[in-house]
Amino acid sequence: MFAGKTDPNYDEPTSIIEGKITFNGAPLNVKGTDQTVQLKLYQPGYALRAEVPVYVKQDGSFSIKVFDGKYKLVGRDNNGPWLNATDTVEINLQGKAQVNYEVEPYYTIENTQLSLSTDYRFSGSFNLIKNISTANLSYYTLLISKTAFVDDVSNIYRKDFTTAPGNPISISEDLNNNASVKSASTLFARVGVRATAADQAIYSEVIKIR
Numbered sequence: 001m002f003a004g005k006t007d008p009n010y011d012e013p014t015s016i017i018e019g020k021i022t023f024n025g026a027p028l029n030v031k032g033t034d035q036t037v038q039l040k041l042y043q044p045g046y047a048l049r050a051e052v053p054v055y056v057k058q059d060g061s062f063s064i065k066v067f068d069g070k071y072k073l074v075g076r077d078n079n080g081p082w083l084n085a086t087d088t089v090e091i092n093l094q095g096k097a098q099v100n101y102e103v104e105p106y107y108t109i110e111n112t113q114l115s116l117s118t119d120y121r122f123s124g125s126f127n128l129i130k131n132i133s134t135a136n137l138s139y140y141t142l143l144i145s146k147t148a149f150v151d152d153v154s155n156i157y158r159k160d161f162t163t164a165p166g167n168p169i170s171i172s173e174d175l176n177n178n179a180s181v182k183s184a185s186t187l188f189a190r191v192g193v194r195a196t197a198a199d200q201a202i203y204s205e206v207i208k209i210r
Contacts, residue, residue, distance in 0.1 A: 017041070017071065017091060018063040019099040021056055021080075025129070028105060029083065029190070029203040032058030033153040038076045038198060040084075043069055056080075057204070058151065063072035068093050072168055073101060081105055081195065083132060083204035091210060105202050106135035112204040114189045120182060122173040126163055126191055128178040138194045141178065141201065142171050146184045150206050152192065186210055189203055 020027040021037075038052040041064060053123045054073065056062045075085025077120065082103040091097050107130055114124040124142065130199050143150050144157040157178060161171075171191070174180045187210035192201035 011111040013065045013067045015068050015093050015095050015097075016063060016065055017049060017054075017073070017093060017097045017099060017132045018061070018100065020058040020062070020203055022100045022102050023082075023105050025100070025102075026116060027060040028081075028103070029060055029205055030056055030058060031151040031153070032056075032149060033151050033202070037080050039073055040076055041066070041071055041073050044072050048128055058149065058206070061078070066093065068095065069182065075101070075103070080108070081193075081198045087114050104131065106130070106132045107137075107193045109191060109193060109202065109204045112191060112207065114191070114204075114207045114209055116175070116181075116187060116189075118208040120174070120178070120188075122171070122175055122209070124171040124189070124191065125168045127167040128193060129170055132195075136196045137162070138196045138198075140164060140169065140191060140193045142173065142189065142190045142191055144175075144181060144183065144187055145210070146180075146186060146188075148206055148208075150188050150190050151203065152201065184210070185199055 035055040037056040042051045042074040054187045069152045071091040082105040110127040112126040139160045146157045190206045191206045192203040194201035
């Protein structure tokens with residue numbers, strides 16, 4: 001039985017399936033706001049194979065409490081900054097299961113360096129890696145937030161770019177006139193890249209810049 005079933009004859013589930021979205025074994029960073037990126041979990045033969053959403057956090061991790069049993073973890077159709085994920089991970093859950101879900105992202109981001117000087121000049125650089133030969137760039141973006149949650153919804157500053165001149169990609173912004181940035185006691189940043197075929201951007205790790 002899945003978590004969330006309300007039946008007084010059953011205890012709450014305590015077994016855990018947890019893991020990360022990965023590419024070649026390395027976790028991928030995604031949008032964490034609004035439970036946008038999801039996998040789905042179902043238990044064959046039970047409750048008409050009802051699916052339960054598995055929400056992915058911004059560091060690519062996920063966790064869900066369910067009852068012991070046999071499950072299948074699959075990608076949600078056309079969701080995420082990767083080729084449509086159709087693989088199925090079979091899980092035999094007994095207390096706790098650690099699983100990774102492998103995908104093929106259109107792009108990945110490497111060697112990210114982001115900083116903000118005392119006079120509010122932002123500088124950053126990163127390498128943009130095309131993993132799918134047919135991928136086309138929609139945009140890459142710089143995002144700054146007052147909290148460690150940073151994406152295209154959770155931010156106080158955003159700037160998009162539509163052309164990538166080649167690696168490393170450099171970003172330089174004068175934020176001295178940005179009141180939101182100047183008034184913040186803490187600042188975090190990351191960059192994101194979206195392919196034209198994807199519904200979401202892929203992101204770098206979050207970096208504290210103040």
